[in-house]
Amino acid sequence: MKKTVTLAAFLLLLAGSLSVIGCGPKAGQPGKEEQAAGETGQAGEEMQSARDYISIVGSSTVYPFATVVAEQFGKTTDFKTPKIESTGSGGGFKLFSAGVGVEHPDITNASRRIKKSECEKCAENGVTGVVEIKVGYDGIVMANSKKAEPFKLSSKDVFLALAKEVPNPSGAEGELVPNPYKTWKDINPELPETKIEVLGPPPTSGTRDAFVELAMEAGAKEFAWIKALKKEDKDKFKQISHTIREDGAYIEAGENDNLIVQKLDANPDALGIFGFSFLDQNTDKMQGAFIDGVQPAFEAIADGSYPLSRPLFFYVKKAHVGTIPGMSEYLTEFTSEKAWGDEGYLTEKGLIPMPKEEREKYAKVAKELIAISCDEL
Amino acid sequence: MNKSTKQAGAGSSGTSRRERTIDIVNKRLEKRYRNEKRFRLYGLLSIMASVAFLMFLLTSIVGNGYTAFLQTYIKLDVQLEQGMIDKENPGRSDFQGIIKQAIRAYYPEVNDRKERRELYALFSSGAAFQLRDAVLKDPALSGTTVSLWVLADDDVDMLMKGHIKRDVPESERRLNNRQLQWIGKLEAEKRIEKRFNTTFFTAGDSREPELAGIWGAVKGSFYTMLVTLALSFPIGIAAAVYLEEFAPKNLATDFIEVNINNLAAVPSIVFGLLGLAVFLNFFGMPRSTPLVGGIVLMLMTLPTIIIASRAALKAVPPSIREAALGVGSSKLQVVTSHVLPLALPGMLTGTIIGMAQALGETAPLLMIGMVAFIVDVPGGFTDPAAVMPVQIYLWADSPERAFVERTSAAIMVLLAFLISMNALAVVMRKRFERRW
Known part of the structure; x- marks a missing residue:
């Protein structure tokens, strides 16, 4: 059985040569980026194999829009189609801020603005020129099955239904009790007498962050003494308004919004929290709840009358423009009217466009690559 | 054998000393058979349960998925006039524009800007690439009228496969009444049909379902x-x-x-x-x-x-x-x-x-x-x-x-x-x- 041995030896050799190819172009091109960005980590200098496609990471909310732009860009230009990973906003910033060089992503998508700490982390790792581009708006909806009546909620109702601790129903100021409400009627006599059951995203999700900030905070502020607390003791205020109850009324349904839609369809009594684009695609099964009297619709989110909407962003590494092929062309594609305009292809995917002046402003930022400074944040 | 007789003897009192081994065995025989039968039944039941789960899984996957192997195509007569195709660089011509012109030619009654957008939405954005491939393959097409089966948009595809119902109120479907009428015209002239979905087996990922492949x-x-x-x-x-x-x-x-x-x-x-x-x-x-x-x-x-x-x-x-x-x-x-x-x-x-x-x-x-x-x-x-x-x-x-x-x-x-x-x-x- 000499053959077996030869075969094994051959396979070993193959494996060996493969790993050599992988680590091969170590001393490729001494990076131009490093000079541009000043100091970089050592890892960056060690490994410089060329990359001929754009690498994008970040928010799962921006992902459906960024992928469409990437595909259009890949099909209409001679550049390769960018690679997009959906890592969540926080995960995206972590990868983005790790350094300058081909092994680090060029662009990160975010469903919230960059935090000061993240911006400082960038500067620390040599990522000095960070360009911020606002893409448009996304609405967060609370929706239920069409088999039931639509909910008409105020942000106060939302806060009282979902907070872990709520102000004492007796009206005593400054006193918190564990959330006693079991049915919607307990909160507001006008609401139906069904059990409070809300399916929503887990704490790692950007949608959850935005929901808590937009809906729960607004609801908490309806109580004068909690509102006053915001100035005196910010942490306490955050703790009251940002903590969601854990007694089973709020069910963490994972990051998969499609799953929430399916569960809502099967359980007409439950409410779900997810992005507007999923409501838009499922209008035959779902209906959005009125929040403070406004139902989520394209126009209502665009003109700001629907309260639960948030801006979406992406951030670009200035040092990579010109080094990675196609960067400036990708920015041009994303900021063109045919993409993010009032009737652009992104609106068909559920993106709510910005007003024209704002679009022009950010198109200029993208063209001239105007970097942000961490002190502004 | 001996042992069991002894045990049986010790168990029963002196009066039943005459009871023979074979009687004791016979007495318990029925119970032993029953035990075995029951044991086999348990085994059979667990096999049946796993087969049922497997069948449920497979039928739900196949039932949901078999329609994906078909894709809706629309027959479009594309007029390729001489000037439309760039002679130097045919791949760079405005194929999207040519497709839109062909759609307009088929529906001359649609003039409103908003309605036109709705009309274009029935066709996949991949149609332009199909035309491009056809022209690049055979440059002689320039100056003729080509009958091309182009990809329909995923919403049209869902409608043809019955996943979007026609009888629900207009606000609850992704295709409005006007669009249904236009599709009706295509159906009446047999210009719309489902064909084997080759894209699914030849393309990479895409955000447009009709262009996405494995x-x-x-x-x-x-x-x-x-x-x-x-x-x-x-x-x-x-x-x-x-x-x-x-x-x-x-x-x-x-x-x-x-x-x-x-x-x-x-x-x-x-x-x-x-x-x-x-x-x-x-x-x-x-x-x-x-x-x-x-x-x-x-x-x-x-x-x-x-x-x-x-x-x-x-x-x-x-x-x-x-x-x-x-x-x-x-x-x-x-x-x-x-x-x-x-x-x-x-x-x-x-x-x-x-x-x-x-x-x-x-x-x-x-x-x-x-x-x-x-x-x-x-x-x-x-x-x-x-x-x-x-x-x-x-x-x-x-x-x-x-x-x-x-x-x-x-x-x-x-x-x-x-x-x-x-x-x-x-x-x-x-x-x-x-x-x-």
């Missing part, structure tokens, strides 16, 4: 598996042979053995974290590539292969080794020309089962960036790529309704691969197996 993921899986096989098979076999045939039995080898068994049970995400730390951060290998994915999956399959190979080596009777040694073979000759050939079928089976396991893995790939939107079909080991289970995960998470059936169809393709790999393992075993 081929990119299949190729990504292929390259990844190739790396995994090339590394894990030789390393696994060599490790197993050494441990089983050459290594001294001492504390060190015991320790290694325990560790290998432990590794086989480690959750796969841990290998992903290891891959991220070692291969990406330390060695600086390129992210999202089959090369790194293959190495990470190799780490995961190695314990499986080593354990299966060692079991196969253990199953070779010692008499064969002794006989070979007896006629003067060296230890190496015994292994290479007697033990290894006999153990090989078992080793191959273990390898294929390990590979099948690796084929269905997503968790370790998440950490090294292979869970990503990748449109271009990978052409090598260092191109960014996704694998089949990742593709399924990404489609399952997409809002468009048409991705539901594509998810199920992709699962069917993955299952087909797994079944053929397992069948290969069975065939290998049957062919090379030797019994004593």
Whole structure:
């Protein structure tokens, strides 16, 4: 059985040569980026194999829009189609801020603005020129099955239904009790007498962050003494308004919004929290709840009358423009009217466009690559 | 027999001393039969339960997914006038514009801007690329009128397949009454039909369901598996042979053995974290590539292969080794020309089962960036790529309704691969197996 041995030896050799190819172009091109960005980590200098496609990471909310732009860009230009990973906003910033060089992503998508700490982390790792581009708006909806009546909620109702601790129903100021409400009627006599059951995203999700900030905070502020607390003791205020109850009324349904839609369809009594684009695609099964009297619709989110909407962003590494092929062309594609305009292809995917002046402003930022400074944040 | 009589005798009092062994056996016989019958029933029930679950799973996947193998096409007469195609660089012509003009020509009554947009929405954005391919293939088409079957938009496709109902109120469907009328015109003239969905088997990922295909993921899986096989098979076999045939039995080898068994049970995400730390951060290998994915999956399959190979080596009777040694073979000759050939079928089976396991893995790939939107079909080991289970995960998470059936169809393709790999393992075993 000499053959077996030869075969094994051959396979070993193959494996060996493969790993050599992988680590091969170590001393490729001494990076131009490093000079541009000043100091970089050592890892960056060690490994410089060329990359001929754009690498994008970040928010799962921006992902459906960024992928469409990437595909259009890949099909209409001679550049390769960018690679997009959906890592969540926080995960995206972590990868983005790790350094300058081909092994680090060029662009990160975010469903919230960059935090000061993240911006400082960038500067620390040599990522000095960070360009911020606002893409448009996304609405967060609370929706239920069409088999039931639509909910008409105020942000106060939302806060009282979902907070872990709520102000004492007796009206005593400054006193918190564990959330006693079991049915919607307990909160507001006008609401139906069904059990409070809300399916929503887990704490790692950007949608959850935005929901808590937009809906729960607004609801908490309806109580004068909690509102006053915001100035005196910010942490306490955050703790009251940002903590969601854990007694089973709020069910963490994972990051998969499609799953929430399916569960809502099967359980007409439950409410779900997810992005507007999923409501838009499922209008035959779902209906959005009125929040403070406004139902989520394209126009209502665009003109700001629907309260639960948030801006979406992406951030670009200035040092990579010109080094990675196609960067400036990708920015041009994303900021063109045919993409993010009032009737652009992104609106068909559920993106709510910005007003024209704002679009022009950010198109200029993208063209001239105007970097942000961490002190502004 | 004696014992039981004695026990029975001791159990009953003196009066029943005349009771014979055969009577006692007969008395309990019925109960014993019943017990056996009941036991068989339990076994049958559990088999039936698992078959029922499997059937439920398969029918729900096939029931959801079989429609994805068909795709709606619309016949469009495209007039290619002389000036429309760029002579110097035909690929750069405005094909989108030509398609729109052809649509307008078919529906001359639609003039309103908003209505036109609704009209264009019935056709896939891929139609322009179809026209482009046709023109590039046959430049002589310029100046003629071409009848082209172009892709319909995913909403139209869903309507034709019955996933969007026509009888619900207008506000509750993604196609309005005007659009239904236009489709009605196409239907009346037999210009719309469902055909076999070749795009699904030839294209990479896309955000437009009608343009999305599994081929990119299949190729990504292929390259990844190739790396995994090339590394894990030789390393696994060599490790197993050494441990089983050459290594001294001492504390060190015991320790290694325990560790290998432990590794086989480690959750796969841990290998992903290891891959991220070692291969990406330390060695600086390129992210999202089959090369790194293959190495990470190799780490995961190695314990499986080593354990299966060692079991196969253990199953070779010692008499064969002794006989070979007896006629003067060296230890190496015994292994290479007697033990290894006999153990090989078992080793191959273990390898294929390990590979099948690796084929269905997503968790370790998440950490090294292979869970990503990748449109271009990978052409090598260092191109960014996704694998089949990742593709399924990404489609399952997409809002468009048409991705539901594509998810199920992709699962069917993955299952087909797994079944053929397992069948290969069975065939290998049957062919090379030797019994004593």
